[in-house]
Amino acid sequence: MSTASPAVLSQLTTWVELGALRSLDLALARFIAQQLPHSSELLLLSVALVSERNAHGHVCLDLTAALAAPKLLLSAVKNAPDGVSENQARDELSARLTNLSLSAWLAELSASGAVETRISSDTSDGDSKLGDTPLVLAGSAERPLLYLRRYWLYEQKIKAALNLRLAVHHSLPNAPTQRLLAALFPPVSATVAVPELATDWQKVACLLAARSHFAIITGGPGTGKTTTVVKLLALLQGLRLTNQEAPLQIHLAAPTGKAAARLSESIAGSVAQLPLPSDLAEPLRNSIPKEVTTLHRLLGSLPNTRHFRHHATNPLPTDLVVVDEASMMDVEMMAQLVDALPGHARLILLGDKDQLASVEAGSILGDLCQTADVAHYTPTTQDWITQLSNESLSDEFIDPKGSALQQATCMLRHSYRFSAHPGIGELAHQVNSGLATPASLTAIFDRQSHSLHNLRLPAASNQYFIDLAPLARLAVAGYQDYLTLAKRPPQLTSDPDANVAALNSWALAVFVAHNQFQLLTAVRQGTFGIDNLNQLIFKALQKKQLLPDGEPLWYSGRPLLVTRNDYSLKLMNGDIGICLYWPGVGLRVAFPDGEQGIRWVLPSRLQGVETVFAMTVHKSQGSEFTHTALVLPDYGNPVLTKELIYTGITRSKEKFTLIHSKDAVLQQALHSQVKRASGLTKVGEV
Numbered sequence: 001m002s003t004a005s006p007a008v009l010s011q012l013t014t015w016v017e018l019g020a021l022r023s024l025d026l027a028l029a030r031f032i033a034q035q036l037p038h039s040s041e042l043l044l045l046s047v048a049l050v051s052e053r054n055a056h057g058h059v060c061l062d063l064t065a066a067l068a069a070p071k072l073l074l075s076a077v078k079n080a081p082d083g084v085s086e087n088q089a090r091d092e093l094s095a096r097l098t099n100l101s102l103s104a105w106l107a108e109l110s111a112s113g114a115v116e117t118r119i120s121s122d123t124s125d126g127d128s129k130l131g132d133t134p135l136v137l138a139g140s141a142e143r144p145l146l147y148l149r150r151y152w153l154y155e156q157k158i159k160a161a162l163n164l165r166l167a168v169h170h171s172l173p174n175a176p177t178q179r180l181l182a183a184l185f186p187p188v189s190a191t192v193a194v195p196e197l198a199t200d201w202q203k204v205a206c207l208l209a210a211r212s213h214f215a216i217i218t219g220g221p222g223t224g225k226t227t228t229v230v231k232l233l234a235l236l237q238g239l240r241l242t243n244q245e246a247p248l249q250i251h252l253a254a255p256t257g258k259a260a261a262r263l264s265e266s267i268a269g270s271v272a273q274l275p276l277p278s279d280l281a282e283p284l285r286n287s288i289p290k291e292v293t294t295l296h297r298l299l300g301s302l303p304n305t306r307h308f309r310h311h312a313t314n315p316l317p318t319d320l321v322v323v324d325e326a327s328m329m330d331v332e333m334m335a336q337l338v339d340a341l342p343g344h345a346r347l348i349l350l351g352d353k354d355q356l357a358s359v360e361a362g363s364i365l366g367d368l369c370q371t372a373d374v375a376h377y378t379p380t381t382q383d384w385i386t387q388l389s390n391e392s393l394s395d396e397f398i399d400p401k402g403s404a405l406q407q408a409t410c411m412l413r414h415s416y417r418f419s420a421h422p423g424i425g426e427l428a429h430q431v432n433s434g435l436a437t438p439a440s441l442t443a444i445f446d447r448q449s450h451s452l453h454n455l456r457l458p459a460a461s462n463q464y465f466i467d468l469a470p471l472a473r474l475a476v477a478g479y480q481d482y483l484t485l486a487k488r489p490p491q492l493t494s495d496p497d498a499n500v501a502a503l504n505s506w507a508l509a510v511f512v513a514h515n516q517f518q519l520l521t522a523v524r525q526g527t528f529g530i531d532n533l534n535q536l537i538f539k540a541l542q543k544k545q546l547l548p549d550g551e552p553l554w555y556s557g558r559p560l561l562v563t564r565n566d567y568s569l570k571l572m573n574g575d576i577g578i579c580l581y582w583p584g585v586g587l588r589v590a591f592p593d594g595e596q597g598i599r600w601v602l603p604s605r606l607q608g609v610e611t612v613f614a615m616t617v618h619k620s621q622g623s624e625f626t627h628t629a630l631v632l633p634d635y636g637n638p639v640l641t642k643e644l645i646y647t648g649i650t651r652s653k654e655k656f657t658l659i660h661s662k663d664a665v666l667q668q669a670l671h672s673q674v675k676r677a678s679g680l681t682k683v684g685e686v
């Protein structure tokens with residue numbers, strides 16, 4: 001292609017105007033053009049595309065995939081319902097890439113002073129000759145990957161840290177391990193009736209993670225990840241105590257405050273119920289931490305920078321870090337975490353590999369768990385498991401060529417939560433399989449009608465729009481109980497202590513009622529976006545006299561989602577609060593404090609919050625509601641994927657409603673999979 005001219009930059013500018021590219025992507029291309037005036041058009045285009053891919057969660061630009069399907073690039077920045085703007089940009093990009101061969105693209109990138117070529121090599125073996133070009137071309141000759149250097153360095157750091165840890169095996173002494181395992185996993189006669197429990201995967205996970213310096217325990221909702229990790233910690237601390245060694249310094253963390261609070265609650269419950277050998281019970285219970293912190297707090301976030309207090313030269317004072325909800329961890333956070341871990345510290349990731357990945361670039365858990373379904377344990381691993389636990393693994397899980405990562409990964413396969421509500425489990429499983437169709441889902445909805453419901457939105461009378469009235473009715477039915485309670489504050493007396501207690505227990509009851517229902521949506525903008533749905537539901541609730549008249553910003557009953565961590569108020573991104581009226585005093589916002597108490601905040605002190613009658617599926621990660629309703633838009637959108645639908649379904653504890661109007665859109669979502677480009681696939685392979 002020709003030397004850089006304004007042509008490509010003006011085309012990129014048009015794409016920004018069309019909403020297909022961010023200003024940032026254009027700015028980066030302009031910056032490179034200024035720094036390297038002889039940059040070719042193709043190089044500048046590539047820069048903008050890598051940056052655009054990062055915005056959509058990809059760590060890099062997969063050149064082969066880009067040439068094979070150029071129309072999958074330039075996903076909308078704005079959700080244009082008619083899709084016109086995005087399509088124009090995509091058509092123009094396709095035209096530019098049509099006659100380009102992979103070898104020509106590679107040659108032009110490699111010849112540029114902006115790109116360092118590292119195809120089929122990485123620095124995880126300690127190569128220190130790093131360049132300083134803004135871009136790095138890595139991956140393999142068949143699948144070259146173009147990175148912004150920052151992201152490539154993150155991946156290198158992660159690969160190096162995980163490979164080092166995967167090379168370490170802790171030896172577990174036979175007799176003490178068997179004694180502790182026997183106590184932690186007492187025989188349960190009923191389990192033999194459940195076919196997938198022919199193997200106790202929780203026990204296998206416990207053993208594999210106990211010997212590994214890096215391990216992953218993955219599984220769907222309610223498969224016992226928390227239960228298992230608590231038993232794992234008991235096993236590890238039990239072995240230390242038996243050996244008269246000091247207990248391990250353990251830290252528990254999660255990517256969001258909400259997830260950390262939930263894990264704290266369930267860890268405390270699990271530790272209390274742990275079956276333990278009587279001679280070790282008390283010290284063992286005390287040696288397991290119950291407090292879970294956010295990763296930002298653990299690493300010590302420094303105001304106004306991306307850096308943390310803890311890093312390679314000031315590592316965390318820890319022997320073991322457990323990260324829950326690891327599917328929400330992005331590549332930058334993972335790199336910062338492994339950087340801050342001292343070499344002797346173990347790392348354990350917990351999470352559901354099938355959930356939506358983080359909003360930021362990277363899908364660490366998904367990448368590392370690509371083969372978790374089939375396991376690939378070597379015969380040596382199998383023999384070791386059987387020797388210590390008597391658990392046998394069926395042949396389908398055995399592979400003599402299994403990698404080190406595969407020996408350190410365990411997938412839990414039975415949901416204890418959904419045994420009482422099999423419909424949700426069945427639907428989630430079907431969606432996850434990638435084989436679901438609108439018809440196959442309908443069959444499940446019909447069969448499991450007590451827990452599953454499909455609400456079809458009809459066309460409005462003018463035929464051009466969709467009638468949202470049934471959605472509004474469902475939301476009113478879902479929210480009316482908590483709003484009715486919110487309208488009934490306790491009578492306040494002259495006793496301030498009694499008043500606080502009464503207000504707190506009222507707010508707790510409002511939260512219990514609020515947790516009964518949540519409407520989830522796939523998109524942020526347009527008719528099915530947050531603002532429009534919030535407005536629609538607000539008006540429907542006003543009509544029922546459940547909310548005050550007018551257009552107040554603050555009102556009793558307003559449900560709020562915290563969208564930014566606020567450490568001074570101890571509020572975390574993802575926390576949910578409800579605005580309530582203290583009789584004779586005024587409005588205050590209640591937040592559960594995670595310990596069955598309430599923290600009250602003046603509305604004027606809240607900065608990053610939004611109304612949450614409707615919540616995006618992304619924001620709902622780490623939360624659960626008795627009844628969840630997921631609404632899909634009536635137009636296709638790249639965010640609609642099976643992972644999104646799976647995540648929406650699995651937020652439900654007892655009941656799930658799918659709201660949609662067009663089977664074609666549902667079909668598109670069921671067959672689209674989040675495939676994020678990354679180079680994090682060869683971890684643990686020799």
Ligand SMILES: Nc1ncnc2c1ncn2[C@@H]1O[C@H](COP(=O)(O)OP(=O)(O)OP(=O)(O)O)[C@@H](O)[C@H]1O
Nearest residue numbers: 202219220221222223224225226227228266416417
């Ligand atoms: N082996 C088991 N036998 C019986 N009940 C179990 C077993 N393992 C877990 N449970 C129960 O199943 C429920 C879910 O367990 P747990 O919270 O550990 O799962 P999880 O995978 O961490 O869930 P989440 O989806 O919240 O991450 C809990 O009530 C727990 O007590």
